[in-house]
Amino acid sequence: MSSDSTPISSNFLRSIIEDDLSNGKHGTIVTRFPPEPNGYLHIGHAKSICLNFGLAQQFGGRCHLRFDDTNPVKEELEFIESIKESVRWLGFEWGEHLYYASDNFEQLYQWAEYLIQQGKAYVEELSADDIRIYRGTLVEAGKESPFRDRPVDESLQLFRRMRAGEFPDGAKVLRARIDMSSPNMNLRDPVLYRIIHAPHPHVGDSWRIYPMYDFAHGQSDAIEGITHSICTLEFEDHKPLYDWFLENLPVPSHPRQYEFARLNLTYAVMSKRKLHELVTQGTVSGWDDPRMPTLMGLRRRGYTPAAVRTFCERIGVGRSDSWIDMSVLEECVREDLNESAPRVLAVLRPLKVVIDNYPVDQVEEFEAANHPQRPEMGSRVVSFSRELFIEQDDFSEAPPKGFFRMSPGNEVRLRYAYIVRCTGVIKDESGSIIEVRCQYDPASRGGSAADGRKIKGTIHWVSARHALEAEVRLFDRLFTDPNPDRGGVDYKQFLNSDSVEVLPAAKLEAGLSSTDCETRFQFERQGYFRLDPQDSSPGRLVFNRIVTLKDAWSKK
């Protein structure tokens, strides 16, 4: 992780930890990343992962991976596995510190009985609807349940029978006995346990009752000896409850909770519900669709873990609601790939070019640098012949002002090869250009004019008879609006109908025949690409565009 390029900057969490360490409150820090295994991880989770694992790393502590698996009806083994895979892919390792809240179920159950015995919890028999009505509203105090003051023994017996599976789902719950008139809704006798007759992905069918998040999370933190329990802002209202449990239970430690603002990205949606919808409604091909902001999606697209880590560092950590510009993420991959990606010539939308004065059967080989700024990356040889492909965009019959690519009468350099002058075009019956004719300057071998004249434009090309054919997929933002997630409107109305463009017959330089999906390339003048790990096979090359190059010209 030392290769990440953004300097570590100050934030409020680092300050807190520095203080706790220097004043001896803690000798070492322990954090945790606590996902619920009910879906795939997205870029927002990456922020939390980088924060928790990163803080532990920077301060010589450790970070646990803990599954907050208290709701068996939403959780699946598949999600547990994909989460582990995503965290590892991001570059973090939890070692032996893998935990499940569900492994604490017996202890939590004992603590629940303890609370009952202390008169601090009771078995509730009101229906879910009635509980809601009794809870009151934001501006009105709640009412106490008729079961609130029932004898301790009665609650205890009932709770044991709940555990034994004697009651159907929803028949009863266990509630904490706190304060029905608290202005903090979380303190109005929160539900601790509910009856769910469903098997659990991790602990199987051993339980009929399951603790709620609030009754499991803080205690799990305490059991694991977490020092800094870092979560998102919406849990701030839960902190008094978090602390209430830790103060009223014989727990081994009392972690402190700190909250930060969750990540929002422009031109994306981040809620699990909406991502799920995109998948199930077939808007995208799956959780790993290269346009998805999921870690699986970014990975398949070709993003590097280092780029995602740099992004998480660069956006900072604060407590104010923030919308990070997609361009920040994009710039992070470019930075990473600009350093490491070998350059290659590839024509995405081919236009045939014939060099009339070039010998018909002649083939020349030119040396091309794999990375002009990094000679140590070596060079390769590219074949040149009379018939080539160039990019359709690199030719204009009636060029706009400032266009310095190929146009009739103008000279342009074919990268690494020769300077050519366009002499004419051939069109089909409908008037579209199907071929461009040129004359080359034999004295410009390698691309430099013998007389030293300056050539402004350099374009890429591929020799027609040597070209490799490939499918290339150009991905763009999934949404047309910077904030599709804003309230009041259906985010689906902002779906970008052009978020993927498939180019079926791109022409690549021959050397690309033997590459693998681990290598990211820069297709010169176009962007960064890599083989799609899913759809590519030895006989069929499918490239994904990870991100474009910056393009000052197209902006004009």
Added chain:
RNA sequence: UGGGGCGUCGCCAAGCGGUAAGGCAUCGGAUUUUGAUUCCGACAUUCCCAGGUUCGAUCCCUGGCGCCCCAGCCA
């Protein structure tokens, strides 16, 4: 209209009473066989507003205004 937060450049974000870091974006200009990269330069007399305390306030106090979160047997 209860409670909890937040408000520093277009987007993030440092700053912790001593006179506004940095990144992304944007705009100039230089170098360039990628209109990329790299490099230089510009970019908040001002920190939501109004009062107050102070020699001095983005930082302290008071009062406004705006935005976000909370009424799951979800996490």
